[in-house]
Amino acid sequence: MPLGLLNGLRYTASRVVKTYLGDFKHLGRRYDEKLFKERQSVRGSGIFTVQYPEERLIPPENFRFIPFLVYEPALDENGQPITDPATGKPVIGKQRCTACGICAKVCPPQCIWIVRATTPEGKPKPQPAEFYIDIDICMNCGLCAEFCPFDSIKMDHVYELAGYERYISHVFDIHALSKPASYHAQIHPTDWAREEAERKAKKK
Numbered sequence: 001m002p003l004g005l006l007n008g009l010r011y012t013a014s015r016v017v018k019t020y021l022g023d024f025k026h027l028g029r030r031y032d033e034k035l036f037k038e039r040q041s042v043r044g045s046g047i048f049t050v051q052y053p054e055e056r057l058i059p060p061e062n063f064r065f066i067p068f069l070v071y072e073p074a075l076d077e078n079g080q081p082i083t084d085p086a087t088g089k090p091v092i093g094k095q096r097c098t099a100c101g102i103c104a105k106v107c108p109p110q111c112i113w114i115v116r117a118t119t120p121e122g123k124p125k126p127q128p129a130e131f132y133i134d135i136d137i138c139m140n141c142g143l144c145a146e147f148c149p150f151d152s153i154k155m156d157h158v159y160e161l162a163g164y165e166r167y168i169s170h171v172f173d174i175h176a177l178s179k180p181a182s183y184h185a186q187i188h189p190t191d192w193a194r195e196e197a198e199r200k201a202k203k204k
């Protein structure tokens with residue numbers, strides 16, 4: 001038998017054995033979050049089945065589902081974000097979006113709809129009054145996030161968005177789409193660090 005084939009079989013057999021060893025190690029601690037993370041990391045070995053929905057795979061940083069709009073939170077006198085007690089989310093201080101419309105232009109299935117805000121005199125303002133994304137038409141390509149010149153639209157990791165109705169609840173408005181910059185920092189730490197470094201370099 002060729003050596004390559006034997007090596008392949010040896011590798012497969014070792015994965016099978018490691019799977020059972022892993023199961024034994026996790027006996028009685030199936031849903032322990034720390035162990036689950038370890039098993040999904042590069043230190044994990046063997047093959048295992050994710051017991052969804054009790055367990056969920058941790059999405060990698062560049063995983064992309066529906067886009068979200070990044071906003072800077074309103075700050076109190078101590079410079080801390082103000083939280084809305086009704087939603088538990090930081091209050092919007094400023095949307096990063098300037099309603100330039102580039103994301104809507106590059107979106108292949110044309111599922112972004114933006115209405116630019118205006119002054120009382122009717123002059124256009126660099127901010128969105130309305131912003132909609134039809135999440136059933138979005139094909140999760142991430143082009144909107146790639147092309148946005150203001151780092152204001154990013155791809156989210158939330159993927160459990162199924163529903164019984166698609167015409168109202170699946171057309172996300174500006175409230176459903178808006179998430180604080182701290183959320184972007186949390187799910188995209190590498191991107192966030194790069195963007196912050198670029199921002200600081202521009203200020204110099």
Ligand code: SF4
Nearest residue numbers: 097098100101103148
């Ligand atoms: S490209 Fe960015 S700034 Fe321009 S409209 Fe889209 S999200 Fe807003």
Ligand code: SF4
Nearest residue numbers: 107138139141142144
């Ligand atoms: S991810 Fe792609 S399809 Fe979805 S809104 Fe952005 S550009 Fe459009």
